[in-house]
Amino acid sequence: xxxxxxxxxxxxxxxxxxxxxxxxxxxxxxxxxxxxxxxxxxxxxxxxxxxxxxxxxxxxxxxxxxxxxxxxxxxxxxxxxxxxxxxxxxxxxxxxxxxxxxxxxxxxxxxxxxxx
Amino acid sequence: xxxxxxxxxxxxxxxxxxxxxxxxxxxxxxxxxxxxxxxxxxxxxxxxxxxxxxxxxxxxxxxxxxxxxxxxxxxxxxxxxxxxxxxxxxxxxxxxxxxxxxxxxxxxxxxxxxx
Numbered sequence: 001x002x003x004x005x006x007x008x009x010x011x012x013x014x015x016x017x018x019x020x021x022x023x024x025x026x027x028x029x030x031x032x033x034x035x036x037x038x039x040x041x042x043x044x045x046x047x048x049x050x051x052x053x054x055x056x057x058x059x060x061x062x063x064x065x066x067x068x069x070x071x072x073x074x075x076x077x078x079x080x081x082x083x084x085x086x087x088x089x090x091x092x093x094x095x096x097x098x099x100x101x102x103x104x105x106x107x108x109x110x111x112x113x114x115x116x
Numbered sequence: 117x118x119x120x121x122x123x124x125x126x127x128x129x130x131x132x133x134x135x136x137x138x139x140x141x142x143x144x145x146x147x148x149x150x151x152x153x154x155x156x157x158x159x160x161x162x163x164x165x166x167x168x169x170x171x172x173x174x175x176x177x178x179x180x181x182x183x184x185x186x187x188x189x190x191x192x193x194x195x196x197x198x199x200x201x202x203x204x205x206x207x208x209x210x211x212x213x214x215x216x217x218x219x220x221x222x223x224x225x226x227x228x229x230x231x
Contacts, residue, residue, distance in 0.1 A: 004159075046219070093160070095160075104150075106162070108159060
């Protein structure tokens with residue numbers, strides 16, 4: 001149980017284009033989902049917290065207009081990297097907190113983004 | 117704001133050796149503590165967690181961790197490692213407060229187990 005999927009697993013795009021990454025909780029409802037960014041050989045940095053049916057809460061230094069988050073249902077959150085630039089190339093990981101399960105996050109497999 | 121320190125960045129052990137990975141956090145209030153593992157090419161998986169009660173927590177695959185409140189530590193241990201334990205290990209803290217659901221991760225420890 002508690003499986004989280006991400007799509008796509010990797011994407012290459014041209015600078016200036018937008019990329020959408022989906023995060024789904026497959027066998028549970030997630031009232032809260034989280035988006036992280038992981039640089040090579042570094043830890044996960046929380047970008048934003050996404051609550052179903054409300055606006056996402058962004059961490060300090062994360063541009064909300066650049067990283068658009070939508071949490072339209074209890075099983076789906078999307079992250080759109082708008083007008084991507086090479087410095088946005090990274091590994092993006094989502095996690096989902098299972099409703100009713102005390103403070104445990106389950107992580108997706110990540111999406112590797114390469115902006116040329 | 118809470119922070120998490122993992123002092124061992126890269127650990128190399130032979131099979132059957134004992135393992136202890138350090139994790140220290142800075143936060144004065146109530147915390148939830150986690151260890152996650154990331155095997156090569158795979159996603160983060162929960163090894164074990166501590167919320168309250170017995171400070172010695174047992175997780176999957178023979179791992180355990182001990183919460184020592186006075187030392188702000190939550191070290192991960194395994195008596196005898198296997199080659200399949202080669203992975204990246206992350207300690208994480210969820211500090212209770214205005215942002216109860218936020219996890220703060222340490223920088224990770226890369227464990228390499230040799231045959």
